[in-house]
Amino acid sequence: MTDLSCKVLVLGAGPGGYVCAIRCGQSGLDTIIVEKAAPGGTCLNVGCIPSKALIHAAEQFHTARSMADGHSALGIFVAEPTIDMARTVAWKDGVVRQLTGGVSGLLRKAGVRRIDGLGRIVDGKCVEVQTRDGTLRIRCESLVIATGSRPVELPSLPFGGNILSSTEALSLTELPRSLAVVGGGYIGLEIGTAYAKLGVNVSVFEAQPHILPQYDEELSKPVLARLKALGVKVHLRAVAESYDHSTRMLTTRINDQQHQTEAEKVLVTVGRKPVLDEAAVNVLGLDMNGRYLRIDEKCRTSMRGVYAIGDVTGEPMLAHRAMAQGEIVAEILAGHNVAWDKRAMPAVCFTDPELVVVGLLPDQARAEGHDVKASTYSLRANGRALTLERQDGFVRIVHERQTGLVLGIQAVGEGCAEMAGEFSLAIEMCATVTDIAATVHAHPTLGETVQEAALMGLGKALHA
Incomplete structure (x- = not known):
């Protein structure tokens, strides 16, 4: 030795x-x-990097397919695309x-x-x-x-064969006909959305009353709407019970009734x-x-x-x-006197649309005793969002009613992940809605929605 x-x-x-x-x-x-x-x-x-690579590839393929169906608002038309998953x-x-x-x-x-x-x-x-x-x-x-x-393994759905963890799901070289996702958190939804865009028949089973249960339902609604638009079947209050590898049928219990769903592959994402x-x-x-x-x-x-x-x-x-x-x-x-003193810890879900959460949600702020106001600005009124063809979403600033101190900022929408740094900086620097409203934001950018949300909080909305 x-x-x-x-x-x-x-x-x-x-x-x-x-x-x-x-x-x-x-x-x-x-x-x-x-x-x-x-x-x-x-x-x-x-994890993070390969899943984002898969998400990007799936989005490119989905965009190409949408241009092949003759319904492109941009006037772009292409031949029917195909994808080589092994190459991807x-x-x-x-x-x-x-x-x-x-x-x-x-x-x-x-x-x-x-x-x-x-x-x-x-x-x-x-x-x-x-x-x-x-x-x-x-x-x-x-x-x-x-x-x-x-990944956490369910006793009734042990990993192996057609039962996948996120690791195996990110390395499939052939597309399954159908995929059942057990768990409606960010990992399951990110991967499930990607496979739906690749043409796979995807079903999501979440035990809680709404997807992304760690966040409030207002944030998850645009994501749910997009999943349905992509053809993803979302089952809530649904618990997976067993899987038959021979028939490839997943048995679940939804609202105390037993259901069976065909699933060539089952992705289990119930935590880590x-x-x-x-x-x-x-x-x-x-x-x-x-x-x-x-x-x-x-x-x-x-x-x-x-x-x-x-x-x-x-x-x-x-x-x-x-x-x-x-x-x-x-x-x-190294001998320095430092300690953990972070006010903000950004969390990003690379779903479609993307979801960003920094600081306190409205209910969390109220539970801590704050007299709060939540100021929300829709992406539908943002010029940059319109040019991206995606206006489903909003920016929300949670702040103290009297002082204007920002306690949390959340957003859901196309490209919102890139605003996480601004959200975190605002909270770490103890910004108020006045600080954000008075900060010049470049036009036309998605970041303008943050300034507009702050202006709404002050009762001085410009574009709403």
Whole structure:
């Protein structure tokens, strides 16, 4: 058994892990990062990036098909398009390889040593790694746990065969005739919408009364309307019970009545859970917050010298949250006195239309005791939205009625994801609706809708 030692050992090279390692390396800390697969974690390899690639390809194909049916408002007509999914997946994989290679290069540039293999914790200062060349023992002064999460498996629908997790759904080289999506959250809807645009017969089954149940129904309504326009069958208050691989029939219970739906493939997206078992995190006996590792404002666990970042620390399971945590831990290990003090954590659903949520929803703000006003501006009155042929959606600013302090900003509509940065900045900078209304926004852009929503909040609407 070979032994190594380092100042900082990062277990997991996902968004949080690799950012932490790079920052540590840039600070001159002797750093080792351990990863069993390609760098970038779920997000880069089998999540965020490949799903957006599939969404883009599906949108291009759907647009081409709409131009072939003779109903293009733009006067553009093309021959009936076809798609080679094997080639599409190869392009998607090429994007992933380019980015994972970039991460590897950044780690080398920062002087981080990378060890490929499965790491298992021995104690708070030691990790054993099963590499291709044998077992390697690494001793460290500080340990950062960044092992990520995996899809939740339903006992009645175990993964395998025609039962897919998001990982397999993003790598199909042939289109199924039909796809049943179990779970109406953002992952299921993103992938389900993409396959619907590729011509697959898609059905969605959500146990709650409306899709995207973590958000209010006003936000999800435009998404639901678009799903129906695409021919997606959406079943609410629906619970999946079993699947027959021989007949390819999914059995569900909807409003206490049993239904059967033909499904060549079934995509299960009912949540994710932290990966702790593979790394033997339990040997440390750390304090837990439910099934997640409990951390403080400095991402410290209950054991001195052991930190945790990313999905293992709980919701929201977002790559950019993990990255922010990784930077904080690196700063602390470099001797700086910093802590988690984020007012805004943007969440983006790349559905159709896109949905962005930053800060408090109206009901959340009221539950916290705020006297709030929600000012909403429709994309139908925005010139740029009209030129994009998509006006289904709105921007909503949640603010205190008396002071105008912005508590939350939400949007649903074409291209709204790119406004998430402005939303977050407004909340982090403690902006008021007056600040936003007085800020010049370029014309014609979708961003003007934010200024218009602020003007509406002040009772000074211009284009409404």
